[in-house]
Amino acid sequence: MTIKVVVADDQAMVRAGFRMLLADQDDFDVVGEASTGLEAVAQVRRHRPDVVLMDIRMPVLDGLAATRQILADDPDARVLILTTFDLDEYVYEALRVGASGFVLKDDPVEQLLAAIRAVANGDALLSPTVTRRVITTFARQTRQPRPAALDELTTREWDVLRGICRGRSNAEIGVELWISETTVKTHVTHILTKLGLRDRVQAVVMAYETGIFDDQPDVTP
Numbered sequence: 001m002t003i004k005v006v007v008a009d010d011q012a013m014v015r016a017g018f019r020m021l022l023a024d025q026d027d028f029d030v031v032g033e034a035s036t037g038l039e040a041v042a043q044v045r046r047h048r049p050d051v052v053l054m055d056i057r058m059p060v061l062d063g064l065a066a067t068r069q070i071l072a073d074d075p076d077a078r079v080l081i082l083t084t085f086d087l088d089e090y091v092y093e094a095l096r097v098g099a100s101g102f103v104l105k106d107d108p109v110e111q112l113l114a115a116i117r118a119v120a121n122g123d124a125l126l127s128p129t130v131t132r133r134v135i136t137t138f139a140r141q142t143r144q145p146r147p148a149a150l151d152e153l154t155t156r157e158w159d160v161l162r163g164i165c166r167g168r169s170n171a172e173i174g175v176e177l178w179i180s181e182t183t184v185k186t187h188v189t190h191i192l193t194k195l196g197l198r199d200r201v202q203a204v205v206m207a208y209e210t211g212i213f214d215d216q217p218d219v220t221p
Contacts (some may be wrong), residue, residue: 002028002031003029005028006033006044008035008037008050009034009055011055018064028116035058037061037066040054041070041073043071044133048074049120051116052070055082056081056082056083056091056102066162067098069098075198080099080159082102082166083103084104095201099201109187124198143209145210149196150195157187157190161207164188164204165213188200
């Protein structure tokens with residue numbers, strides 16, 4: 001399957017670099033480029049890509065506003081935030097409005113490609129180099145009430161949610177809980193459905209905003 005990508009960055013050299021990088025891969029097709037947030041919104045409307053690589057700081061319309069507009073147009077759109085900043089409130093806000101994750105521009109090439117593929121496959125992620133520092137820094141400034149829907153989670157679903165918030169993959173959670181990866185995926189689906197969340201990133205944001213694991217120091221690696 002070919003993954004259609006729109007690259008949005010105000011620097012022409014960065015866009016060219018991503019185009020060349022993705023062109024070397026058999027499963028990527030850069031269908032559009034944008035130098036402003038406004039252009040990014042237009043390119044996404046025109047091409048309906050599988051993934052949008054979105055620079056967080058752009059002219060005319062910044063990456064946050066562009067992400068919000070793209071997701072308002074299509075709630076199923078997948079936006080992967082690109083940034084050189086590992087502690088940036090704009091990144092946190094982008095995750096809150098529904099971005100599927102973020103990576104640093106200087107992350108290793110293999111990591112960037114894996115991130116795009118993961119997001120295209122419906123997963124969500126945070127760059128391992130920054131884990132959840134953005135969330136832990138900014139979520140605690142805006143404490144939210146505990147969702148009543150948390151009471152609907154089973155004990156096993158709580159275990160899986162805890163693993164998600166510790167940055168564990170489905171495979172790692174399965175090993176820790178002695179259950180199959182397929183079973184973990186089922187639990188993740190149930191958790192997101194019960195809580196009305198889009199993906200794993202929003203589950204982590206919710207956990208930190210509400211402080212549901214604050215009394216458990218092992219949550220943060």
